[in-house]
Amino acid sequence: MELKVLGCHGGETAQHRTTSFLVDGRLALDAGATTAMLTLEEQMALDAVVVSHAHLDHVRDLASLADNRCQGAARPLVIAGTAATIRALKDHFFNNVLWPDFTNIPLVGGGGATVELKVLEPEVAQEVAGYSLKAVLVSHTIESAGIVVSRDGAALAFSGDTGPTERFWEVLKETPGLRAVLQEVSFPNELEWLAKVSGHHTPSTLERELLKFTRKDIPWLMFHIKPSCQAKVERELSKLHEDRLELLSLGDEFVL
Numbered sequence: 001m002e003l004k005v006l007g008c009h010g011g012e013t014a015q016h017r018t019t020s021f022l023v024d025g026r027l028a029l030d031a032g033a034t035t036a037m038l039t040l041e042e043q044m045a046l047d048a049v050v051v052s053h054a055h056l057d058h059v060r061d062l063a064s065l066a067d068n069r070c071q072g073a074a075r076p077l078v079i080a081g082t083a084a085t086i087r088a089l090k091d092h093f094f095n096n097v098l099w100p101d102f103t104n105i106p107l108v109g110g111g112g113a114t115v116e117l118k119v120l121e122p123e124v125a126q127e128v129a130g131y132s133l134k135a136v137l138v139s140h141t142i143e144s145a146g147i148v149v150s151r152d153g154a155a156l157a158f159s160g161d162t163g164p165t166e167r168f169w170e171v172l173k174e175t176p177g178l179r180a181v182l183q184e185v186s187f188p189n190e191l192e193w194l195a196k197v198s199g200h201h202t203p204s205t206l207e208r209e210l211l212k213f214t215r216k217d218i219p220w221l222m223f224h225i226k227p228s229c230q231a232k233v234e235r236e237l238s239k240l241h242e243d244r245l246e247l248l249s250l251g252d253e254f255v256l
């Protein structure tokens with residue numbers, strides 16, 4: 001699998017983009033920068049977007065992506081997520097108020113609706129766009145899922161937004177072919193109270209997660225640092241002296 005970083009921050013500035021990753025040019029994990037960072041042609045090449053949860057920094061570009069694809073894509077875009085996430089997209093996003101309901105707007109060139117929504121049952125592997133996706137509920141302020149993406153014997157795990165959690169790590173211990181974990185960290189240690197009420201990690205709470213999943217051969221690719229806290233969080237992460245941690249930058253590419 002080829003992984004590309006489209007957005008890896010917990011906020012946006014001219015130099016920062018919100019959460020979005022691209023797998024093999026076909027599957028997006030979250031849509032925080034899916035149109036901001038992809039050409040029209042690349043947007044048309046997508047088969048599916050799997051969404052960890054409904055917060056705007058993870059779904060925002062679904063609006064412009066659906067709009068662009070309506071006029072140019074040859075097939076519907078599948079948007080997959082757990083039940084509460086799909087419900088929130090129906091009720092609050094593609095609701096004909098905030099944005100048109102693209103599940104009822106046909107592709108201009110034919111081929112079906114612009115968007116198809118697909119519910120992922122937690123901890124049941126489901127096939128989407130040629131990948132096996134397994135959602136695992138994590139710990140955030142609203143329903144949020146980590147996602148395990150598998151194909152051809154290789155797997156990639158994506159934590160979504162989460163604070164300290166248990167089940168995600170148990171599932172990863174049983175995941176064959178795991179190559180990397182995309183793991184969130186958001187605030188510096190001095191803002192642990194804010195991380196706690198908002199369902200996020202600090203380097204200090206992350207240190208305890210590292211003890212729950214101890215395989216040394218799996219890199220943890222870190223995303224979701226708040227732009228205003230970047231330098232402090234990076235300093236605190238380096239003080240953990242943990243070789244597994246790798247900070248992501250926009251445009252980074254990995255072959256897993």
Ligand SMILES: [Zn+2]
Nearest residue numbers: 053055140161
């Ligand atoms: Zn969130």
Ligand SMILES: [Zn+2]
Nearest residue numbers: 055057058161
């Ligand atoms: Zn977020």
